[in-house]
Amino acid sequence: MSTTARQLNLNLFVYPAGHHEAAWRYHGSAVDRILDIDYYRELARRAEAARFDAIFLADGPSLPDNVRYASRFRLEPFTWLAALATATTHLGLIATASTTYTEPYNLARLFASLDHLSRGRAGWNIVTTGAPQAAANFGLDEHPAHAERYARAEEFVEVVGKLWDSWEDEALVADPVSGVFADTDRIHAIDHEGPRLRVRGPLNTPRSPQGRPVYVQAGSSEDGRAFAARHAEAVFTAHQTIGSARAFYADVKARAAALGRDPAHLKILPGISPFLGSTEAEARALHEEFNQLTQPAYSLRQLRQLLGVDLSGHDLDGPVPRGLIDGRGERGVGSRFQVVVDIVERERPTIRQLLHRLAGARGHRVVVGTPEQVADTIEEWFTTGAADGFNVMPPHLTGGFEVFADEVVPILRRRGLFRTEYTGRTLRDHYGLPRPRSQYAEVAARATG
Amino acid sequence: MSTTARQLNLNLFVYPAGHHEAAWRYHGSAVDRILDIDYYRELARRAEAARFDAIFLADGPSLPDNVRYASRFRLEPFTWLAALATATTHLGLIATASTTYTEPYNLARLFASLDHLSRGRAGWNIVTTGAPQAAANFGLDEHPAHAERYARAEEFVEVVGKLWDSWEDEALVADPVSGVFADTDRIHAIDHEGPRLRVRGPLNTPRSPQGRPVYVQAGSSEDGRAFAARHAEAVFTAHQTIGSARAFYADVKARAAALGRDPAHLKILPGISPFLGSTEAEARALHEEFNQLTQPAYSLRQLRQLLGVDLSGHDLDGPVPRGLIDGRGERGVGSRFQVVVDIVERERPTIRQLLHRLAGARGHRVVVGTPEQVADTIEEWFTTGAADGFNVMPPHLTGGFEVFADEVVPILRRRGLFRTEYTGRTLRDHYGLPRPRSQYAEVAARATG
Structure with a gap:
């Protein structure tokens, strides 16, 4: 094959014991x-x-109320990923952080530092926080x-973009002879005064x-798509069917192109949770074993x-009472709401069947099969306009990732x-993304050009 | 010697290239x-x-305005210390963090995580932020x-104390058989509603x-001492003379005792910045070499x-014009202001001499001498009621720490x-401090007791 052939992007999405709600059992x-x-x-080293x-x-930034039945506490991403950075040399490190419940100055510092200490491997999953x-x-x-x-x-x-650009690349001089540590002409107050x-x-x-x-970016609502088209370099998204994924892929890429962006610089990465077996029957048996470990008290709360x-x-x-499913989901779960409605429309499941359908990955696609079958699914999605890669969500850890x-x-x-x-060495390298110049260097270049 | 003899507590206080303002040159x-x-x-491993x-x-949470002439940018402490945690097994990790410019929920998460990933080695230098x-x-x-x-x-x-106590120690059950991951009766809403x-x-x-x-805690103002007496388990403090240090030591320990606290659970740790040589003349020559590297434009800004x-x-x-030094220091530098006034009163320095006196450690004590002489100073302060240990502030790194x-x-x-x-393994072990019970467990114990 050519070394320039389009390649999958694969992330390991880690939940403490795995993504299936009963993984910890x-x-x-x-x-x-x-x-x-x-x-x-160890997981990070395996992924690398x-x-x-x-x-x-x-x-x-809150405790999920279903922690009684599952390992749904939160690992603080910055400290945790900083510790993983020192176990690895190439692996990207993507932290979810909220624009609603943080101060931009503090958040900008945390990401700049994570990027420094990992030598260019930080990613920010920008969320507005769904949990009220x-x-x-x-x-x-x-x-x-x-x-x-x-x-x-x-x-x-x-x-935060201005803050990250506020030191131009050349601002750090550190010349012991002249005594200039930093060229303060290349360090800029951002003087942001906005409505919020x-x-x-x-x-x-x-x-x-x-x-x-x-x-x-990970929201698939109308606001979320518009935001992704403007800013995102990778989009995490949940789709149960290749049709839904293709429609999303085409829509978001077209929106980005309409804004003058290169659609190749916006990676669409659906979630995939693979239950693997050396035969399909073995994979199905494993999946069923997990279904049996679920607890309805938990699953109903999730639903x-x-x-x-x-x-x-x-x-x-x-049966799932159809009349009960209405549009009351204004909680950042708008797009996930639709995923569930689609399952109900398409499969007419019992309540228990629906709970099992969602137990694996909260609305992300669960695939059950042999390694060849899972690879077939990935290839089909990748080559027919449904995905640029995947957020791999092992149902259980570490085994579920090892077998993948x-x-x-x-x-x-x-x-x-x-x-x-x-x-390459940086997350931008892996995703094939350019490194942005400081917006203040641009201004300076235009002024003198 | 007895294994129970009172022992020094020694911290390594790290500035990017060392504490002397010209260290980077x-x-x-x-x-x-x-x-x-x-x-x-590497520094953390040497300290361990x-x-x-x-x-x-x-x-x-701001850029010092003197960064033109010295390495006075900021390392973000949580990410940095998380990365150091994985290079060490016993060394305590003390992060400075502001109560003025952070949200308590976010800060509580960062410290809890640092304490988890270091297996009990986190310390919080509680500051209110002096820089306007x-x-x-x-x-x-x-x-x-x-x-x-x-x-x-x-x-x-x-x-944040309530948040750290909000999960009792026994709340994490993780029993796969019963299906109970967390005992939610032992996880408490804190419902804090205060004036701020x-x-x-x-x-x-x-x-x-x-x-x-x-x-x-590191403030030595009246408010700072009162706060330390109530809350601090270690106090960082700046003293030029043993007399000043003894008075501070006696005052803060007495305040703690008056509040019913064990004074042994409050460690007084002055800063010390040692210039070392194999002879006193060699140490003085090294100190003078650093003086020659200072830049008055920087030193005057610091002053x-x-x-x-x-x-x-x-x-x-x-001479330093005495009339110019008045009480206008309401910027969290109140106690450091007094340190400078004392130097001027005692030594009647020229302006340049004063700048050199402060270049080493911003008002902390600089000692210049042989290892025996520096050890003598440490022993005298430790054994005569001036210190329980020291915050060691090497003038240059890594050499200035290696020789110490x-x-x-x-x-x-x-x-x-x-x-x-x-x-022991935890920072509490090293400082001889008890591990607090959750205040909610206390309440429960009283209710059933």
């Missing part, structure tokens, strides 16, 4: 190590050995509405290796969170779809 | 590695090899006044190994920051003043 799980940094360092693009951590209970942890009476959150996100991204944020700057650290972290509808009074083996790395990745390589070696 | 400096995490990992208690990073320019990075017109900052700090410490902060909680992560980080007085129009070799570890530490050991091996 599985006999092969590492539930005793979910707070042990060495467990995550498989030449994955990045490791990814979700986040939210976060508000009460920050002195607010109400979680801001969807549109208000996105309006702040727009301004927030503008501000006022930040003077400059940032208190030199510009980082990637200039700024890779921008990732209520996705739909805003409580089905706990109903017969689990009866050991059995599926070699098939993808034989088919010429995935790298055998890294060709 | 010294031929032995690592100025080319000041953004290289491996340089700091010397059996130091902790490594300490200062911080502030921080305000404009957070949308404020004015830096809050000293008293207001301390009032918020009081409430902030109460809130409203936080519902609970925290979104299990209780950390130390329960909460070790509380460190202006400490005193609120600009001396740049004056003859550097003339290689030449001074062995003398302290021979004199029975400093450990040869760690006797």
